[in-house]
Amino acid sequence: MYDVVIIGSGPAGLTAAIYTSRAKLKTLVLESSVFGGNAALIDHIDNYPGFPFGVSGADLMESFRLQAERFGAELRMEEVIGLKNASGAIKTLVTNMQEYQAKSVIIAMGAKRRELEVDGEKEYLGRGVSYCATCDGAFFQGTSVAVVGGGDSAVKEALYLAGIADKVYLIHRREGFRANQTALEKMMNHEKIELRLNQVVKRVEGDALMKSLLLKNLKTGEEERLEVEGLFVSIGLVAGTDLLGGMLESREGYIVTDDNMMSSIPGIFAAGDVRAKKERQVATAVGEGALAGIAASEYLQE
Numbered sequence: 198m199y200d201v202v203i204i205g206s207g208p209a210g211l212t213a214a215i216y217t218s219r220a221k222l223k224t225l226v227l228e229s230s231v232f233g234g235n236a237a238l239i240d241h242i243d244n245y246p247g248f249p250f251g252v253s254g255a256d257l258m259e260s261f262r263l264q265a266e267r268f269g270a271e272l273r274m275e276e277v278i279g280l281k282n283a284s285g286a287i288k289t290l291v292t293n294m295q296e297y298q299a300k301s302v303i304i305a306m307g308a309k310r311r312e313l314e315v316d317g318e319k320e321y322l323g324r325g326v327s328y329c330a331t332c333d334g335a336f337f338q339g340t341s342v343a344v345v346g347g348g349d350s351a352v353k354e355a356l357y358l359a360g361i362a363d364k365v366y367l368i369h370r371r372e373g374f375r376a377n378q379t380a381l382e383k384m385m386n387h388e389k390i391e392l393r394l395n396q397v398v399k400r401v402e403g404d405a406l407m408k409s410l411l412l413k414n415l416k417t418g419e420e421e422r423l424e425v426e427g428l429f430v431s432i433g434l435v436a437g438t439d440l441l442g443g444m445l446e447s448r449e450g451y452i453v454t455d456d457n458m459m460s461s462i463p464g465i466f467a468a469g470d471v472r473a474k475k476e477r478q479v480a481t482a483v484g485e486g487a488l489a490g491i492a493a494s495e496y497l498q499e
Contacts, residue, residue, distance in 0.1 A: 198223075198287075198298045198299070198300075199223045199224065199225045199297060199298070199299045199300070199409070200217070200222035200223045200224065200299070200300050200301065200497055201213075201217045201224045201225070201300070201301050201302070201303060201490075201493050202221050202225045202226075202227065202288075202290055202297055202301075202302050202303075202491075202495075203217075203224065203225070203226045203227070203300060203302075203303045203305055204227055204290070204302065204303070204305060204306050205226075205227075205228065205234060205304070205305035205306035205471070206226050206227075206228040206232045206233060206262070206272060206305075206306050207233060207234025207235060207237075207258075207305060207307045207470070207482060208236050208261065208469065208479045208482040208483050208486060209260070209305040209307075209468035209470070209471075209482040209483065209486035210226055210228075210234070210235070210303070210305035210306075210468070210469065210486060211226070211233070211261035211262055211264075211265050211489050212261065212468075212482070212483045212486030212488050212490065213303045213305060213466075213468060213487070213490040213493070214226050214265040214268075214270040214272075214490070215264050215265045215268060215270070215484040215490070215491045216486070216487055216490025216491055216494070217303075217490045217493055217494060218265060218268035218270040218488075219268040219290070220490075220494045221269075221314050222493070222494060222497065223370070224265075224269070224270045224271065225270075225271045225272075225273065225297060225299070226265065226270055226271065226273070227273055227275050227277050227290070227297075228272065228274055228275075228278075228372060229253065229274075229275070229276035229277070229306075231248050232256025232258065232262055232272065232274075233255065233257075233261070233262065234258070234307050235307055235308075235470070236254045236257065236258050236328050236482075237254050237255050237258040237259075238254060238255075238331050238332055239253070239254030239331060240253060240254070240330075240331040241253060241254075241274070242254055242257060242479060244367045244480070245257065245479050245480055246480065249280070252398035254331075257479075258399030262415060264391055264454045266322045271308065272318055275292040275293060275294050275295075276286075276292055276293045277290055277291070277292050277306075277440060278291055278292060278293055278440055279440055280302070280440065280444070282439060283444050283445075283462050283465060284462055284463075286300070286464075287299070287300060288300075288301075288302055288464065288465070290302065291478050295353070300464070300497055301464045301466070301496055301497060302464065302465045302466070303458075303465075303466045303467070303468060303486075303490070303493055304408040304438075304441075304452060304460070304465065304467040304468075304471055305467070305469045305471060305482075305489070306435035306437050306453060307437060307469055307470040307471055308435060308436050308437055308451075308470040309328070309434065309435055309437045309484050310328035310329075310430060310431070310432075310433075310434060310435075311430075311432050311433045311434060311435045313330075313345065313398055313429065313430055313432065315398050315399060315400055315401065316399075316400045316401065317400050317403070318401050318430075319361035321401050321403055321406070321407040324405070324406045324407055325328075325401070325403060325406055325407020325408075325426060325427050325428060326401060326407060326427075326428045326471060327427065327429050328430050328431070329427070330344070330354035330357050330358050330429050330431075331354075334357060334358050334362075334429075335427075336427075337358070337361060337362050337426060337427040338361050338362065339362070339363050339366075340362050340363060340364075340425075340426040341362060341363060341364040341366070341424065341425045341426060341427075342358055342362045342364070342365055342366070342369050342426065342427035342428070342429065343365070343367075343368055343393075343398075343410060343423065343425045343427070343428050343429070343430065344358065344364040344365060344366070344400060344428075344429045344431055345369075345429070345430050345431065345432060346366075346367075346431035346432045346434075347369040347370070347373070347374045347375055347376070347405060348367065348374070348375045348431070348433065349372060349377055349380065350379055350431045351367065351369070351376070351431040351432070352367075352374065352380045352384050353376075353380060354388055354429050354431050355367045355384055355387075356380065356383060356387065356390075358427075358429065359387050359389040359390050362389070362427070363389070364389060364391065365391070366390075366392075366393050366425060367384070367391070367393065368396050368397070368410075368412065368422060369392070369393070369394050369395075369396070369398065370395065370397050371395065372394050372395060374428060375468065383471045386393060393412065393423070395414060395415045395416050396412045396413065396415065397412065397415060397422070398411070398412060398428070399412065399413045400410045402422075406426070407425075407426060407427070407428065407467070408424065409422050409423060409424045409425065410422070410423045410425060411423075417488065430467075434470065434477070435450060436449070436451045436452070436470075436471055437471065437497055438450055438451070438452060438471060440461060444462070445460045445461050445462060445465065445467075446460065446461035447473065449473070451471060451473035451474070452467040452470055452471055453466075453472075454466065454467050454470055454472055454473075456488075457489075457491075457492040458472075458485055458488050458489035458492050459492060464496055466489040467489070468482065468485035468486045468488065468489040469482040469486060470482065471472055471484055472485065473481045
């Protein structure tokens with residue numbers, strides 16, 4: 198029996214754990230893949246307050262983890278696959294290993310990368326296809342790779358890979374970009390990066406490993422084969438809330454909460470990228486995690 202079980206160990210989840218465990222609540226944090234979540238995979242975070250010269254995501258999240266553990270939070274690497282008796286006073290979380298009971302739950306599982314959903318994408322996952330340049334970029338030193346996307350994350354991944362690979366192709370279905378102007382100008386002027394605009398990936402091809410992409414020009418309809426050994430998909434995020442089965446009020450898959458991070462079910466809170474909101478930043482996730490931790494403490498006192 199735990200006072201609080203937190204699903205996810207990203208900035209929101211670990212901040213919530215710091216607040217609840219410091220309030221002497223028995224706190225368990227469950228993580229399915231990487232302690233620190235998506236933030237731990239970011240090569241360099243330049244806009245988090247307190248670090249004038251930036252900090253690596255891994256180092257920042259390690260500090261969060263150590264602080265939560267110092268106050269008594271328990272962290273376990275287990276995947277939550279179900280939530281039972283959600284509306285009851287005692288809620289049951291089912292993981293891939295066992296079950297836990299909790300008086301309150303904070304959902305901070307973040308969001309996962311959106312897939313292209315084209316032929317060969319799943320087949321070559323881990324054999325050329327990746328959703329994280331900072332995780333897998335080192336495997337492509339001296340090769341040609343492609344990045345798909347037109348937002349901040351795609352531009353950042355192209356710039357990161359340009360420091361590793363010999364050639365980087367940025368494939369975008371439009372001519373305009375949603376990325377911030379500073380990073381965009383840097384990418385446009387980089388000698389290793391070539392833009393492929395108004396194009397989409399139709400198929401990922403190869404044998405044992407990925408070898409090429411079949412591209413289609415959306416203006417002319419023409420198709421061409423681009424020889425690359427790596428494909429990094431960066432086309433946005435999708436809420437990872439499948440396990441909830443629609444039990445909470447949501448908007449486009451993201452959990453709707455009040456100003457205190459309370460979901461539509463009392464005793465269940467949500468914070469970070471899993472929430473329905475406009476901005477998804479480490480700093481905003483930290484603020485929401487703090488609010489969720491405080492709100493869970495007050496809920497238990499009541």
